[in-house]
Amino acid sequence: MSPARRLPDLSRRGVRWGAVAGAIAAAFVTTSIALAGFSSAVTGGGMTVASKRIFAGVRSVSAWDIRDASGGGAETNNSDALSFADGVTATTKNWSTAFSATRFDDFDYNPGQPAGIAVSSATFNFTFAPSRAQDTACFYVEVRRASTNALLGTHGSSGVPSACANGAQVAAAVNISSEVTSTDIANDLRIRVYANNSTNRPIRIELASVTLTTPNVTATAFEKRWDDEANAAAAVTLWPLVATDGTAYTSAANFATTFSTTRYLKFTPNEAIPTGATISSAQVEFAYKSNTAGNTMCWYFEVYNGATLIGTHGSSAAPVSCNATTAYVTDLVSVPEVNTVAEANAVVLKVYMRNSGSRKASVELVQLDLGYYLD
Amino acid sequence: MPTRRSLAALPALLLSGAVLVVGSAAAPRKDERAERRPGLRLIAKPRKLAPAVKLAPGDRVERRVELSKRGPGRFAAIYFVARARTSSTLDADRLNGLHVTLRRCKKKWRRRGAGYRCAHSVTLVTTRPLIGRRRLRLSELRLRGARRAHLLLVISLPATAGTALAGQRTSVTYSFVGVPRGRRRLQHRP
Numbered sequence: 001m002s003p004a005r006r007l008p009d010l011s012r013r014g015v016r017w018g019a020v021a022g023a024i025a026a027a028f029v030t031t032s033i034a035l036a037g038f039s040s041a042v043t044g045g046g047m048t049v050a051s052k053r054i055f056a057g058v059r060s061v062s063a064w065d066i067r068d069a070s071g072g073g074a075e076t077n078n079s080d081a082l083s084f085a086d087g088v089t090a091t092t093k094n095w096s097t098a099f100s101a102t103r104f105d106d107f108d109y110n111p112g113q114p115a116g117i118a119v120s121s122a123t124f125n126f127t128f129a130p131s132r133a134q135d136t137a138c139f140y141v142e143v144r145r146a147s148t149n150a151l152l153g154t155h156g157s158s159g160v161p162s163a164c165a166n167g168a169q170v171a172a173a174v175n176i177s178s179e180v181t182s183t184d185i186a187n188d189l190r191i192r193v194y195a196n197n198s199t200n201r202p203i204r205i206e207l208a209s210v211t212l213t214t215p216n217v218t219a220t221a222f223e224k225r226w227d228d229e230a231n232a233a234a235a236v237t238l239w240p241l242v243a244t245d246g247t248a249y250t251s252a253a254n255f256a257t258t259f260s261t262t263r264y265l266k267f268t269p270n271e272a273i274p275t276g277a278t279i280s281s282a283q284v285e286f287a288y289k290s291n292t293a294g295n296t297m298c299w300y301f302e303v304y305n306g307a308t309l310i311g312t313h314g315s316s317a318a319p320v321s322c323n324a325t326t327a328y329v330t331d332l333v334s335v336p337e338v339n340t341v342a343e344a345n346a347v348v349l350k351v352y353m354r355n356s357g358s359r360k361a362s363v364e365l366v367q368l369d370l371g372y373y374l375d
Numbered sequence: 376m377p378t379r380r381s382l383a384a385l386p387a388l389l390l391s392g393a394v395l396v397v398g399s400a401a402a403p404r405k406d407e408r409a410e411r412r413p414g415l416r417l418i419a420k421p422r423k424l425a426p427a428v429k430l431a432p433g434d435r436v437e438r439r440v441e442l443s444k445r446g447p448g449r450f451a452a453i454y455f456v457a458r459a460r461t462s463s464t465l466d467a468d469r470l471n472g473l474h475v476t477l478r479r480c481k482k483k484w485r486r487r488g489a490g491y492r493c494a495h496s497v498t499l500v501t502t503r504p505l506i507g508r509r510r511l512r513l514s515e516l517r518l519r520g521a522r523r524a525h526l527l528l529v530i531s532l533p534a535t536a537g538t539a540l541a542g543q544r545t546s547v548t549y550s551f552v553g554v555p556r557g558r559r560r561l562q563h564r565p
Contacts, residue, residue, distance in 0.1 A: 045422035047438070049473060049505075049530055050544040051430045051465060057538070116538030215542070375429045 053216060054114045054374035056280060061112040062242040063267035063349070063366045064222040070353070070361065071253030072262045078252060080239055082107070082208045083222040085127060085171070089204040093230040095137070095197040099158035102232040105193045107208050108146040110242075111221035111272070113183040117214045122180035124155075124191050126162075127207035129169035136198040138164035139172070143179040144190040146225075152179035158194070169206060176210070186212050186221065195230065202230065216374060219272030241267070241366045244330060248364040250291050255355040259300070259316035265351045265361070269368040273344045281371035282338035284313075284349060287330040287364040289323050295357035298322035303335050304348040311337035316352070324356075328364045335368075344370055415446040417453070417518075417553035424549075427530055432540075435531035437490045439483075442524040442551055450518055450553040454510040455501060457550075463543035466506040471536045473505040473545065476529040477513070483525050491527055505530065505547065518553075 064083040067075040081090040095103055130137035140156025155174050156162035163172035180186050189210065195203055210221040224242045228235045240249040255263055273279070290297040299321065300314025313333050314320035323329040338344055347368060353361050420441045427436035444450065455477065459466045465473050477500035480493030500513050518524060528549070532540070 045419065045424060045549060046460070047424040047530075047547050047549065048426040048428070048544065049430065049436075049465060049547060050426070050428040051532065051536075051541055053542040055431050055536075055538055055541045114538055114541070116541060373431065 052373055052375050054117070054274070054277065054372070056371065056373035057114060058281065058369050058371045059112050059114060060285075060367050060369045061269045061271050062224075062239075062368075063269045064239065064241075065268035065270075066241075066249065067266040068252040069262060069264050069266070070251035070255055072256070072260060075266065076252050078249070080222060082205055082226060085207045087206070089129075089206045090226075091131060091204050092195075092202045092228050093233075093235065094200055094202055095195050095230045096200055097196055097198055099138075099140075099161075099194050099196050100232065101194075102229070103194065103196075104142075104229050105195070105205075106144075106225070106227040106229070107191045107193070107223040108225040109189040109191070109210050109221040110146075110187050110224060111183075111210070111212060111219050111270075113186060113212065113214065113217075113219055113272070115184050115187065117183045117216065119177070119180050119182055119186055119212055119214055121175070121177045121211075121213045122186065123211045124174040124176050125171070125207050125209045125211060126174065126193065126205070127169060127171040128195075128203050128205050129165045130167065130197055130199075131202045131204055132199070133167040134199075135201055136164060136166045137195055137203045138162075139193050139195040139203075141174055141176075141194070142192040143176050144192055145185065146188050146190040149190065152185070165203075169204075171207070180210075180212070183212075183214065186210070189221065214274075216274035217272050220270065222270055240364065244287050244328065244365050246364070248328070248362045251353075251361040251363075254358045254360055255297075255353045257354060257356060257358055259298075259319075259352050259354045261352070263352065263354075265353070265363065267349045267351065267366045269347055269349070269366070271345050271347060271368060271370065273341045273370065273372060274374050275341055277341050277372045277374045279339050279341070279344055279370060279372045281369070282335045282344070283369040284333045284335050285330060285365055285367040285369060286320075286333070286351070287328045288353075289326065289328050289362050289364075290355055290357070291360035291362040292357060293326045295355050295359050296322050296324040297353060297355050297359075297361055299331075299351055299353045299361075301333075301352065302350040303337055304346075304350060305338075305343045306346040306348065310343065311335060319354075328362075330365060338368075338370070344368075344372075415448040415450070415553070415555050416444060417450065417551055418443050418445060419551050424528070430532045432532055432536040433534040435529055438528045438530070439491060440526040440528050442518065442526055443521070444518045444553065449556050451556045452554045453513045453518070454552040454554070455513055455549070456510045456552060457506055458548050459506050459545055460548050461544065461546035462506075463545045464540050465532070465543040465545040466504075466547070468536075468540065469504040469506075471533055471540060474502065474531050474533065475505045476502040476531065478527045478529065480525045480527065484527050493525075493527075500526065505545075510552065513551075 064080040066078045081088045138161035140162045143152045226237045238247040298319040303311040424438045479498040481495035484491040
């Protein structure tokens with residue numbers, strides 16, 4: 001006999017009435033809900049609301065590609081050695097044979113992409129070689145925030161490097177998509193490269209860039225700050241032209257006292273505007289002075305869409321401005337001719353200069369400010 | 376003994392089961408847009424509003440909605456309900472996300488440029504984030520006789536909306552719920 005069967009009659013009756021009361025309560029609740037449905041009148045519909053893919057705003061980019069014809073002869077490629085796979089390399093300080101937490105190179109990026117957009121893929125492109133063909137060099141990376149140095153993730157390790165180069169140059173691609181998930185991070189990105197060298201020597205870096213893909217565009221970010229701590233001591237190199245911070249590009253040769261169409265500096269802004277975007281404004285910012293005190297520097301410029309001239313601002317007779325001081329002067333020049341995506345993505349600025357004392361030019365800032373949105 | 380106990384509870388179970396069946400069959404379906412019973416009805420036109428796309432901070436879109444009643448009796452209260460079928464930060468961000476304003480005109484709203492104008496006095500019925508935490512009683516809204524309520528539904532994206540709200544899409548279901556006189560409280564979830 002089970003314990004339930006041993007209950008007295010009174011308890012069994014209680015259970016029965018409990019079940020009945022519960023069922024009635026359930027029926028009451030259900031009925032109330034159903035009757036409520038009967039007595040309220042409902043009407044309405046649906047609507048879809050969507051926002052623009054990119055809100056209107058001004059985004060600024062600088063130039064990493066510089067062609068220098070200041071001397072009046074052939075152009076010299078003075079582009080950033082770390083930003084293009086063009087055979088021009090930068091050499092680090094000496095690494096050790098073993099990886100060390102204090103031996104690294106930091107590269108900071110700001111591709112100038114609109115904030116708040118998801119990044120679907122991000123790749124760190126690192127092309128490198130040991131400084132001698134008989135050596136071996138390896139590397140692995142950390143992904144960090146540039147502003148805070150906060151660590152976001154690590155790819156590879158001292159035990160399992162991301163890649164090694166046995167004498168010959170190696171082009172490595174490290175997928176950093178898991179850390180660089182939005183343009184907010186991409187615009188504030190630091191890649192820390194830990195490297196070693198089998199004979200405690202430098203490595204040569206051909207390329208250290210980041211390729212980003214968003215739903216709207218694929219862009220390449222170039223380093224604006226390189227801190228070479230291969231020997232555990234900081235050595236910061238700022239790319240000029242990105243800020244009015246006193247770091248400037250000095251022309252390869254002296255300019256003449258008069259303007260000449262053969263003496264110029266050519267800058268290519270690193271622009272990546274999505275197809276379909278509407279450009280509402282375009283402006284060039286240019287900060288310059290004579291590299292030598294006591295001389296007057298003047299400038300005017302042409303705007304090209306690739307190789308096609310689309311606008312001229314100032315002239316040899318009426319320059320955009322002249323600067324006789326030892327301080328940088330910043331000019332803001334509207335370039336309304338840049339009003340299509342194709343033009344924006346292929347802008348080349350050709351800057352003609354003259355110097356009263358036949359001296360070099362010092363250029364602190366070259367920036368293209370584009371106002372645009374994407375429906 | 377177990378058989379007797381089961382038999383004793385059977386009438387109550389049958390009763391509740393019957394109510395469940397009848398109630399479920401008669402209650403309005405979730406996607407039902409208007410009350411179908413022959414009594415007091417609330418009707419909003421159009422049922423589907425034209426999409427509002429490519430919104431930028433500071434933008435506002437206006438949609439006309441005509442609200443009327445049919446059948447005998449009056450409504451004690453009318454509520455506005457908006458729910459997100461497909462949610463995004465546009466509706467989740469209550470401060471910088473989409474806001475809705477309901478305005479009422481004595482006569483029909485007339486198109487003027489990209490928007491609408493009211494030649495008579497305008498009553499502000501409500502304004503709030505699009506997706507509210509609760510149903511909103513439209514205390515300014517009365518439907519008397521055959522008169523219609525000429526409403527303007529204004530969806531706006533505040534100028535403070537940041538870039539995080541770009542490239543977002545929200546699908547909204549809006550409802551007006553009328554509670555007939557005699558029922559002081561809304562119990563039905565549309």
